[in-house]
Amino acid sequence: MLSFSRVTKIYGKQKKRRPAEGPRFRREANEARFGRLAVDDFSLDIDTPIFGFLGQNGAGKTTIIKMIMGLLAPTSGTIMIDGTTSWDEVSKRKTGFMPETPYFYERMTGMEFLRFCSELFPVGRVRDEFLSGLLKKAGIYEARDYEIRTYSKGMRQRLGFAQALVNDPQYLFLDEPLDGLDPIGRHDLKRSMLTLKAEGRKIFLNTHILYDVEEICDEVGVIHEGKLLYAGRVKDFCAGRPLEERFVETVKEYNRKK
Amino acid sequence: MKASSVKGIILVLLALAVVVFQFGYDATKSTVPSFASAGISPNFIRAVDMGFHAPVGSFLWIATMPEILDAVLNGKMEYLADERYVNAVDPKLSYPYAFTVLVLPAAEKYPARIADALAVGTEGIRNADLDWRIPYYMAADYFLELKDNKNALWYYNLAAHTPGIPDYALRFSLNFGIRSAERRTTEDLWATIRDSSNDPDTKARAQAYIDRLEIFDYLDAASKAYQARYGRIPTSTAALLAGGIIPAVPEDPFGFTFVINKDGTSGINTTSSFNAVIPQ
Amino acid sequence: MKNIFTILRNTVKLEVRDKIWIALLAFGIGYVVIMLFLSDLVLRELPMVKAFALLGIYFFNAVMALFLGTTSFYRDVERKTAYFVLSKPVSRAQFLLGKFFGLCAVVFLTSVTLAAAYLAVVALAGGGFDAMGLLAILMQFLEMALFLAFAIFVSTFSSSLLSVMYTSVIFFLGHVISSLVDDARKIGITGIRYALVNVLYYLFPNLEKFNIRDFAVHNIAAPWASFGYALAYALAYIILLLFAAIWIFEKKEI
Numbered sequence: 001m002l003s004f005s006r007v008t009k010i011y012g013k014q015k016k017r018r019p020a021e022g023p024r025f026r027r028e029a030n031e032a033r034f035g036r037l038a039v040d041d042f043s044l045d046i047d048t049p050i051f052g053f054l055g056q057n058g059a060g061k062t063t064i065i066k067m068i069m070g071l072l073a074p075t076s077g078t079i080m081i082d083g084t085t086s087w088d089e090v091s092k093r094k095t096g097f098m099p100e101t102p103y104f105y106e107r108m109t110g111m112e113f114l115r116f117c118s119e120l121f122p123v124g125r126v127r128d129e130f131l132s133g134l135l136k137k138a139g140i141y142e143a144r145d146y147e148i149r150t151y152s153k154g155m156r157q158r159l160g161f162a163q164a165l166v167n168d169p170q171y172l173f174l175d176e177p178l179d180g181l182d183p184i185g186r187h188d189l190k191r192s193m194l195t196l197k198a199e200g201r202k203i204f205l206n207t208h209i210l211y212d213v214e215e216i217c218d219e220v221g222v223i224h225e226g227k228l229l230y231a232g233r234v235k236d237f238c239a240g241r242p243l244e245e246r247f248v249e250t251v252k253e254y255n256r257k258k
Numbered sequence: 259m260k261a262s263s264v265k266g267i268i269l270v271l272l273a274l275a276v277v278v279f280q281f282g283y284d285a286t287k288s289t290v291p292s293f294a295s296a297g298i299s300p301n302f303i304r305a306v307d308m309g310f311h312a313p314v315g316s317f318l319w320i321a322t323m324p325e326i327l328d329a330v331l332n333g334k335m336e337y338l339a340d341e342r343y344v345n346a347v348d349p350k351l352s353y354p355y356a357f358t359v360l361v362l363p364a365a366e367k368y369p370a371r372i373a374d375a376l377a378v379g380t381e382g383i384r385n386a387d388l389d390w391r392i393p394y395y396m397a398a399d400y401f402l403e404l405k406d407n408k409n410a411l412w413y414y415n416l417a418a419h420t421p422g423i424p425d426y427a428l429r430f431s432l433n434f435g436i437r438s439a440e441r442r443t444t445e446d447l448w449a450t451i452r453d454s455s456n457d458p459d460t461k462a463r464a465q466a467y468i469d470r471l472e473i474f475d476y477l478d479a480a481s482k483a484y485q486a487r488y489g490r491i492p493t494s495t496a497a498l499l500a501g502g503i504i505p506a507v508p509e510d511p512f513g514f515t516f517v518i519n520k521d522g523t524s525g526i527n528t529t530s531s532f533n534a535v536i537p538q
Numbered sequence: 539m540k541n542i543f544t545i546l547r548n549t550v551k552l553e554v555r556d557k558i559w560i561a562l563l564a565f566g567i568g569y570v571v572i573m574l575f576l577s578d579l580v581l582r583e584l585p586m587v588k589a590f591a592l593l594g595i596y597f598f599n600a601v602m603a604l605f606l607g608t609t610s611f612y613r614d615v616e617r618k619t620a621y622f623v624l625s626k627p628v629s630r631a632q633f634l635l636g637k638f639f640g641l642c643a644v645v646f647l648t649s650v651t652l653a654a655a656y657l658a659v660v661a662l663a664g665g666g667f668d669a670m671g672l673l674a675i676l677m678q679f680l681e682m683a684l685f686l687a688f689a690i691f692v693s694t695f696s697s698s699l700l701s702v703m704y705t706s707v708i709f710f711l712g713h714v715i716s717s718l719v720d721d722a723r724k725i726g727i728t729g730i731r732y733a734l735v736n737v738l739y740y741l742f743p744n745l746e747k748f749n750i751r752d753f754a755v756h757n758i759a760a761p762w763a764s765f766g767y768a769l770a771y772a773l774a775y776i777i778l779l780l781f782a783a784i785w786i787f788e789k790k791e792i
Contacts, residue, residue: 011791069625072791089627097625103618105548107555119544120626163622308713309749312589312756320586350756353583387585387756 001047002068002086002171002204007077009039009063009226038063040226042077046204049197052217052234053206054247060226061206062100065175068204069097081171093121096164100175100206102156106149110140110159113148118166126166138162139188153180161189172196174205178212190216210243224251300346307347315348330365338362338374345385352389355382359395363403372403383416390423394431401434408447411435415463432512436474438523445471466511473508477516477524480504491522541628545636550643553606562605563648566598567655587663588671588755595652596678596751600709603645603682607689608701611637615792624792631784634690638780641686649679670754677765680772681748685709687779688743694786708742715739716746743775 012035039060066072070087079086114131135141138158222230307314322340329337344354362375379396397413400406418431435444452464480503484492495507514526614620653675660668693701747768
């Protein structure tokens with residue numbers, strides 16, 4: 001189970017919390033002095049096969065996923081996986097991460113890159129058959145011995161997905177995994193995610209594409225301006241209406257309350 | 259005309275223009291003044307050259323070389339200043355000292371040429387890496403210019419004992435002053451050196467030279483005896499042995515081979531190689 | 539520990555594939571080989587041959603260390619290629635150390651290659667087997683390791699351009715201040731200014747101590763005790779720099 005407990009993230013100089021309210025100029029002045037509030041007192045427990053984090057660009061989705069993986073540290077609050085801090089070595093052994101717009105070492109081949117990633121785990125290098133299997137499932141097996149700088153955007157996304165699986169993880173954290181994929185690519189990746197779900201893994205993904213949330217997510221978390229507006233089953237959120245309508249409605253409701 | 263050929267021609271013309279302007283610059287630029295008078299002190303160079311005294315000094319020396327001949331022939335003081343400069347940057351670089359001792363005496367218009375050359379040489383022996391050329395050229399200067407046989411003898415000896423001396427120089431250095439006409443003087447000089455020195459090594463070495471000179475005297479006497487008996491000049495030391503004048507052919511402690519010259523005096527072989535045994 | 543080695547190997551593999559490095563090495567070897575074609579004037583003078591060869595090797599190693607040190611680590615963080623590594627059970631310290639040792643390995647490889655070329659050139663010029671020259675190259679490598687540590691330290695908080703500037707300046711000062719302190723009295727620096735120079739002397743990395751080129755070129759006997767101290771100094775300073783770099787890096791938001 002993944003638990004967030006009062007997680008807050010403020011970018012910038014001072015770490016003291018101040019609410020970001022009021023007219024725009026005051027908010028900007030606030031930010032300059034006290035930093036930008038990216039995630040605000042976020043608490044949530046997630047124990048569902050596929051959880052989708054839905055929100056506008058800049059809502060805080062990537063910040064949250066980076067904090068889970070230890071690339072950023074929360075200003076306050078904790079994130080736990082199965083009772084251990086999520087960025088601990090113990091947790092990292094069973095998690096896989098796919099960053100948004102992955103940047104690779106261009107001069108490595110796909111296969112070399114997977115080998116390198118797998119070597120970073122304590123259990124050591126996995127057999128090449130296993131890695132080849134991952135590449136095949138990701139649809140880039142033919143390009144395995146070509147340097148990554150020759151890969152197209154779609155191929156890089158696929159490789160990013162494949163490397164998240166080298167340690168056979170229990171938990172997967174994917175940041176905008178379908179970004180930049182062509183229709184076949186999107187179909188393949190979604191099918192892979194459903195397969196992984198059937199294998200008993202838990203997937204947590206960031207997206208701003210409503211259609212994907214409707215299609216594969218069991219539960220959804222709506223996040224806006226760093227705050228959690230809703231968390232629960234997709235069907236319950238939609239209540240018969242289109243997801244887009246419900247999403248816009250929820251955000252407008254939030255703005256009104258401010 | 260095709261666009262790409264036009265571009266090609268333009269490229270070639272531009273490159274030519276670059277070459278032409280470079281040439282023009284070289285043709286019209288004024289000669290660069292000697293760096294020693296450029297005003298940067300050698301201490302400053304030593305401070306900022308990041309420890310690269312040897313290559314910087316070497317480079318400065320190589321840069322001066324074209325001017326040396328000119329300076330030497332025209333008696334310009336810049337030459338000596340440049341040499342002093344280079345060795346201020348790297349005192350251990352032996353080449354500038356050696357070159358100065360060799361070249362400076364040839365500068366006819368240079369008033370203090372010999373004194374300065376010898377001053378540089380002495381400093382070189384004191385500061386620089388062991389280099390046989392410094393004492394060797396100094397000895398030549400003493401002998402040829404100043405007719406100072408004592409110092410010449412001493413410095414030739416010093417050169418002979420410097421590692422790395424090539425065979426021809428070693429041969430000359432060890433056999434300076436052995437000819438009959440000069441031998442008396444040479445023996446007296448070595449005797450003076452031996453007696454006036456307090457250093458046991460110097461005494462021993464001087465004695466070794468004297469002993470060797472006495473072998474030449476011995477062979478001279480044997481040659482005269484041979485001529486008296488047989489009425490002709492012996493062809494070699496073997497002839498002396500065959501003729502019953504000497505009981506055995508003496509061996510040269512310095513590793514050369516004794517011969518009898520055409521005029522009947524003794525000497526050493528001049529053409530074949532030798533294994534010099536340098537007396538300690 | 540295994541992680542450090544993994545990253546080390548990866549760093550070496552990647553930097554070796556970068557063609558700029560190959561160009562540098564080609565220049566380096568070419569330089570040493572050109573010595574063979576220099577005028578007789580220089581060739582007959584063995585100290586000059588050695589002096590220029592050691593200068594060339596030092597210069598190219600320094601340029602390579604400057605380039606590698608200021609870009610390799612910085613690029614990984616800036617271009618987020620480090621995301622893949624740091625999201626695995628790898629600590630930031632392991633990542634930084636892996637990078638450092640990987641870069642040292644690359645510089646060591648080039649030092650070894652150039653050392654072989656150097657020994658060949660000196661032997662051909664009549665100098666036999668120049669063991670002291672080999673030691674000089676080894677000490678130069680130690681200086682390069684210190685140089686790399688400094689470059690990586692600086693690149694944890696500056697952009698590439700600034701890192702290059704800081705590192706170059708410190709590197710230059712590291713030599714000049716040593717000379718200044720040695721000749722301070724002669725130049726006439728006394729009193730407060732002398733005390734200040736001494737403070738700077740202890741503060742900045744003092745690189746002159748790794749210069750045993752003069753010993754090699756002029757065949758002087760080596761003071762072994764001070765070499766031992768130089769080694770200890772290098773180790774201590776490198777550990778200091780890496781420690782500080784890790785500290786900064788662990789706090790850094792990427």
